[in-house]
Amino acid sequence: MFSIGSLSKRTGVKVPTIRYYEQMGLLAEAERSRGNQRRYDKDGLNRLSFIRHSRQLGFSLADIKGLLMLSQHPDTPCADAHDIAARHLDDVRVKIAKLRKLERELKRISACNAAHIADCKVIESLADHGLCEAEH
Amino acid sequence: MFSIGSLSKRTGVKVPTIRYYEQMGLLAEAERSRGNQRRYDKDGLNRLSFIRHSRQLGFSLADIKGLLMLSQHPDTPCADAHDIAARHLDDVRVKIAKLRKLERELKRISACNAAHIADCKVIESLADHGLCEAEH
DNA sequence: ATAATTCCTCTAGCAGCTAGAGGTTCAAGA
């Protein structure tokens, strides 16, 4: 049995964030000490690790809730978890594509050696969408 | 002189968003009709177009505020604007790199044909960080 | 003149936390 601070250190998830996850229903309400402080065991640690790892992979809290549910019913079809992951992968790919477009555009815009704002390509490009390579 | 709705249609920025920009100090307080409704002219249109375009390129409102300031002082050095754009370009690149890592990891995880959650690689991988290719 | 549309302000909500106030409990050293 260990405290929330200790759980925080072991998982790298900040203390207020742990409490927030509990409030959001991602973590079950923790047991309490006589003085009303949260106490965790190996189970809580595993669950929080799962959450943290999922967050690092960019899953939303809603998705994680779903994944946690699934993980506790070993007999349900794997396809459900797969779907969540696949949808997320799609999202990530879309984001990458968008950011790459941005990168190109920003690179192009930034190539400006003017001395004053009056001639600055950055400002000019922002003011006039017509100067863009592609629409975004 | 045109209404906020008309400005909205011309720029593609939603009405409440325009008001929000005004509140945030990105747009000067608009002139008003006798009945207290906002009226805009070409200037307002240009400024809002600048903002919208900058947002599409992913600049934060704070950055845009800076860029707008700069754009109104044609004699200041272009370097200032350049810095903002370059910093943002860096951010975008960092984001792309992170997302690519995520993409790889998600792709790897999703390659799972198990029938049940019990054997599902998605869940397993999320539960055990040690199964990851790289740290993230 | 009337009805439909647009506009006004104000408040609250979204995600996913983070920070602070004001107060209690715990653990370690004297």
Place this chain on the structure above:
DNA sequence: TCTTGAACCTCTAGCTGCTAGAGGAATTAT
């Protein structure tokens, strides 16, 4: 055992960049 200081508690508010809705006034079209 007592005391101190760190860690804990709950609650509220704030962050970004909007978006939605209530309740009411102005404008525009017929």
